[in-house]
Amino acid sequence: MSGELHEECGVFGISAEGEDVARLTHAAILWLQHRGQESAGIATSDGQEIRLQKQDGRVDHFTEEQMVMLTGKNPLAMMAIGHNRYSNTGGNIYENFQPFVVQTSLTPLALAHNGNLVNPDAIAKKLKDLGVTPQGSSDSELIALLIAAESQNASSIEKAIELTIKQLVGAYSLVIMTKDQLIGVRDPWGIRPLSLGRLNDHHYLLASETCAIEAVGGSLFRDLEPGEMVVIDKGAEPRFSQILPKQCKKLCIFEFIYFASPGSIMYNRLLQTARRHMGEMLWKEFPLKIDNPDEWVVGGVPNTGLPAAQGFAEASGLEFRNIIVKNPYVFRTFIQPDQRLRKLGVKAKLLPLPREVMKKKVILVEDSIVRGNTSGEIIEMLRKAGAKEVHMMISSPPYIHRCYMGVDTQYSSELIAAQKSIEEIRQFIKADSLSYLSLPGLIAAINKEKYEEPIPPGSFCDACFTGKYPFPIPQEEGRFELSA
Ligand code: SF4
Known part of the structure; x- marks a missing residue:
């Protein structure tokens, strides 16, 4: 994917008394960085109080001072949660950074959310009627505030969460921490991923992706089921309800196509392998007529198009090469306002290699096309680098x-x-051919x-x-109404 679609967050939690949970959380959310780079946050609990550090930008912007502030006098705090944010609901302001820490009537609580509510107006109105004013404009803060409000009617924080969840409509994977409990909740459809991991047999982890569990030495215990809550009490086995x-x-099929790390496992599949199979299936659905294999080269748009490109090359017998290099140090370009500057933005990230494509017929594999501008710019760059033809293969519908x-x-x-036929898109991006994997082929x-x-x-x-x-x-382009 060339950066036109953005995931909306990664979440992580750990209950591991005696471990440096703040630094383990930092290491874990580094592995979830691809899910959001606009802000990062970590909250810890030592059983007495919750400490919070959050900031603009990527996880590696955390300083040593912040890590020390998270652990206080006790570097081996008991629990921690972490969050990476891409802002979909609400702007990129400090008040929207996660985790959110709120005071409930039972315990202080920190919450991290991945997903999007479709009834935030109804929740906001309920809170307003209760005299509660959010500080920011994120639906995730509304969830934390609603749990706090419901705690006044509940005998336990678990009950308050349950009362809250029943009022939410939308996608949510939640990682919640009280002073002495780590809790995970997944929406009734399991749209966003959430996995439970185990570390050293008696510690537990929650993460959007298994790569974050493995990054800190843990292993997958199991995925949370849709509509399920897991509660991890200090030193105890997890309780599921x-x-x-x-x-x-x-589950969002785009986790398989693009969002999640190729090193993560979902539905028991390694995503790297699933993406390679998508490339094989593209060849099965669109076997090009190849007279002289030496004239052809298969490449992918880095990084997410690469496994499918490798699969396509393996299935077709054509040569795979890295035909485009991605600059690993460009996380954000500010050059977007017009077509000329947008092209510079693509060039800042991607560099085609003339020596790999000169006089070649190129098969360029990409995971998806959203607006089409970036694909068109990549094809133009490949032609300028000497490619004779560029045939674009998309590993999704x-x-x-x-x-x-x-x-x-x-x-x-x-x-x-949504606006053009496949032939019209081909003309727009100026490809010699354009093919999309079918939905049955993807499955x-x-x-x-x-x-x-x-x-x-x-x-x-x-x-x-x-x-x-x-x-x-609701109807496209409109605001949501509460649907249930
Ligand atoms: S598959 Fe569903 S959740 Fe995923 S990007 Fe598409 S509409 Fe969104």
Whole structure:
């Protein structure tokens, strides 16, 4: 993906008395950095108080002073949670950075959220009626404040969370920490991922992705089920409860295509392998006529297009090469305002290699096309680098419908596949050919792992391809109304 779609956060939690949980959390959320780079935060508990540090920008901007402030006099605090943020709801202001720490009537509480509510107005109105004013404009803060409000009617924080969850509509994977409990909750469809891991047999971790669990020496225990809550009390085994009726699983299929790390495991599949199978399936669906293999080269748009490009090359017998180099130090460019400057923004990130593409027919594999501008600019750069032809292969179906579940997509009017036919998109990006993997082909590729059980049909949210959302949403382009 060339940076046109953005995930909306990564969450992590650890309960490990006797370990340096702040530094372990820092290490873990470094591995979730791809899920959001606008702010990062860590909260710790030593059993007495919750400490919080959060800031603008990436996780590696944390300083030693901040790490010391998180641990206080006791470097081996008991629990910690961490968060990486990409702002979808609410702007990139300090008041929206996570985790949120609130005082409930039972305990102080820190909360980190990945997802997006579709009924924030209803929650905000309820809080307003109770005289509660949020400091920022994020739906995640509303969840924390609602738990605090509900704690006045509840006998335990678990009950307050349960009362809160019943009022939420949307996608949420939550990691919550009190002074002495770590709690994870997943929405009834399981749209955003949340896994439980184990460390040294008796410590527990929660993370958006398994790569963060493995990064700190843990191993996957199991994924949380849709609508499930897990509570980890100090030194105890996890307690699971189904707090909302489980709906059909609807994990975001874009986690497989693009968002999540290739080193993460979802539905028991290593995403790197699943993406390679998507490339193999592209060749199966679109076997090009190849007279002289030496004329051709297969490459991917780094980094997320690379595994599918490798799969395509393996299946076709054509040579795979790294034809574009990505600058690993460009996280954000501020040059966006017009077409000329946008091109410079792409060039700041991606460098085509003339010696790899000169006089070649290039098969360029990419995971998706959102607006089409970036793809067009990459193809133009490859032609200038000497490519004779550029055939674009997309390892997912056309992205037609807006996401309401935590991914920062444009309105449909800005999604090129909602406005143009595939042939019109090909002309717009100036490719010699353009092919998209079919939805059945995508599912078959994910299911191709021969050692694993097939994933039951309907286990993915695929609404951006099909328009079939997991729950009712208002008419396109409008504001949400509470749907349930
Ligand atoms: S609409 Fe698309 S991006 Fe959004 S949750 Fe569903 S599959 Fe993921």
